[in-house]
Structure formats: structure tokens, C-alpha cells
Amino acid sequence: MYRILLIFLNICLVYSDEVIEFNEKMWEKCGKELRGDSGKDVNLVCFRSSEYLLIQKIEILSLRPFIIQYHNMVHRRLAKRAVLEAEALQLEQLRISGKTETPEKSQVRAANGTWLIHTKRPNFARMFWNLQANIRALDLSTAEPWQILSYNSEGYYAPHYDFLNPETNKVLVESRGNRIATVLVILQIAKKGGTTVFPKININIRPKIGDVVVWLNTLPDGESDSQTLHAACPIKEGTKIGATLWVHAKGQEFSMPCALDDQTYDTKHFFA
Numbered sequence: 001m002y003r004i005l006l007i008f009l010n011i012c013l014v015y016s017d018e019v020i021e022f023n024e025k026m027w028e029k030c031g032k033e034l035r036g037d038s039g040k041d042v043n044l045v046c047f048r049s050s051e052y053l054l055i056q057k058i059e060i061l062s063l064r065p066f067i068i069q070y071h072n073m074v075h076r077r078l079a080k081r082a083v084l085e086a087e088a089l090q091l092e093q094l095r096i097s098g099k100t101e102t103p104e105k106s107q108v109r110a111a112n113g114t115w116l117i118h119t120k121r122p123n124f125a126r127m128f129w130n131l132q133a134n135i136r137a138l139d140l141s142t143a144e145p146w147q148i149l150s151y152n153s154e155g156y157y158a159p160h161y162d163f164l165n166p167e168t169n170k171v172l173v174e175s176r177g178n179r180i181a182t183v184l185v186i187l188q189i190a191k192k193g194g195t196t197v198f199p200k201i202n203i204n205i206r207p208k209i210g211d212v213v214v215w216l217n218t219l220p221d222g223e224s225d226s227q228t229l230h231a232a233c234p235i236k237e238g239t240k241i242g243a244t245l246w247v248h249a250k251g252q253e254f255s256m257p258c259a260l261d262d263q264t265y266d267t268k269h270f271f272a
């Protein structure tokens with residue numbers, strides 16, 4: 001069953017026809033010091049989790065769309081072990097279709113990657129349970145398998161949306177709901193480049209190893225949030241490795257039960 005799901009997901013990704021019109025201006029933002037990239041953690045707040053008495057440092061990078069960065073959520077040692085596990089898997093060259101003004105950038109994603117079932121490998125499993133214990137707003141069991149991406153020099157992931165088009169992904173969206181949230185775990189950072197940019201809202205995130213960035217892709221009324229356009233900026237030196245969970249809407253009803261209005265979620269469980 002899982003095998004069939006993985007094959008299906010690979011087909012979706014490789015042949016996704018979500019053509020996104022974007023222009024070079026979006027790439028220009030990669031080099032800019034925007035919110036999230038100041039290196040000063042200006043919006044950092046710190047609290048002690050009531051359940052585990054752990055110190056949790058978080059930064060709310062945007063309220064609409066909701067984007068939150070959890071600092072050091074995954075221990076560096078665990079991240080390093082997960083990298084070794086990822087390297088032992090066969091990472092294939094992945095592509096997503098798309099469109100740019102410059103033909104040579106139109107491959108849209110230059111990265112190696114693979115899917116991995118949440119708890120199939122011990123360190124990824126540990127990371128999965130760790131995230132689940134700390135991010136109580138989301139039931140991660142509704143997520144698609146891990147998507148591990150490794151970007152070498154000049155690798156990138158061009159601007160795209162994570163939500164699915166309900167017309168072209170009818171079966172998946174009807175059975176599991178759309179991809180309400182993205183959970184991105186940073187396992188290795190590039191020496192230069194490789195920030196995660198949200199060009200429409202001027203946010204450029206430079207997470208550290210072990211940081212987890214979470215954002216919401218859809219609005220409470222179920223509509224896609226077009227402000228969530230995002231990209232992994234080109235790597236200038238080194239290798240960046242990230243692992244993503246795309247979390248589906250069905251199953252989140254008890255953790256994120258209310259919407260403050262059509263456009264705004266009640267997000268308190270992200271910090272409780």
C-alpha cells in the first residue's frame with residue numbers, strides 16, 4: 001500500500017503541471033536581507049514547554065500566511081545522523097515542471113531527493129516523534145512520507161506552491177484534504193546561498209541545522225493561499241539538505257478547531 005502511495009507521489013511531483021509564472025525579480029530576493037534573514041533573530045521569543053519543561057525558542061515570521069520558525073528543535077546530533085541515513089538512501093534527480101523568463105532556469109528544481117516513510121529509518125523516526133511531541137497544532141500522521149531534498153552547488157527549488165490543485169489532484173484532495181501545512185526540517189545548511197524565500201511577502205529565511213520552519217498553505221475556508229509562494233534559493237557553496245512533511249487537512253480538526261475568520265487560523269497550539 002505504502003509502495004503504491006510512494007509511486008503515486010513521485011508521479012505527482014515529477015509531472016506536476018502546476019505551471020507558475022514568475023520572473024527574475026523573485027530570484028533577486030534571494031540575495032537580499034529580508035525579514036527572517038537578519039541573523040539577529042529579532043522576533044525571537046522563548047518559553048518553557050509545560051509538558052516537557054523544555055526551553056523552546058520560536059520566531060513568528062508572518063501571521064498571514066502563518067510562518068513560524070522553531071529554533072534548534074531537532075538536536076544537531078540527530079540531524080547529523082539523519083543526514084547519514086539520507087545519504088545511504090538512493091537520492092534521485094528530481095524535477096518539477098514550471099516556467100521562467102530565462103530558459104536555462106526552467107528546470108525549476110535542481111535537487112536530489114527521495115520519499116521516505118515516516119518511521120522507516122530509526123533517526124527519521126526519532127525526528128518524526130520529536131516533532132509530533134513539540135508541534136501540537138498538527139497531527140503529523142496525516143502527512144505524506146518525508147520528502148528528503150539535497151541541493152548541491154547551484155541547486156535550487158524555484159518558486160512554487162505546496163497546496164495541491166484540487167482539480168488535478170481530485171482523489172488525494174477529496175480523501176485527505178489539501179496540504180494544509182508544510183513542515184521543513186533543516187538537516188544541513190549550505191555555506192552560501194540556499195535560503196528559503198517567500199517572494200510575495202518579502203521573507204527570506206536562513207534557518208540553522210536543527211531548525212524547523214512550518215507554514216500554512218491554505219486558508220481556514222479551504223482556499224489556497226497565494227501568498228505562500230516560496231522557493232529554495234540557489235546554493236552558492238556547499239550542500240543543503242532538508243526533509244519536508246506535507247501535512248493534510250483531514251485529521252487536524254481537534255488540534256486547530258477554529259478559524260478566527262475566513263482568512264485567519266487560531267494558531268495558539270503552535271506555541272503550547
Ligand SMILES: O=C(O)CCC(=O)C(=O)O
Nearest residue numbers: 162195196231232242244
Ligand atoms: O528547501 C527549501 O528551502 C524549500 C523546500 C520547499 O520548498 C518545499 O519543501 O516545498
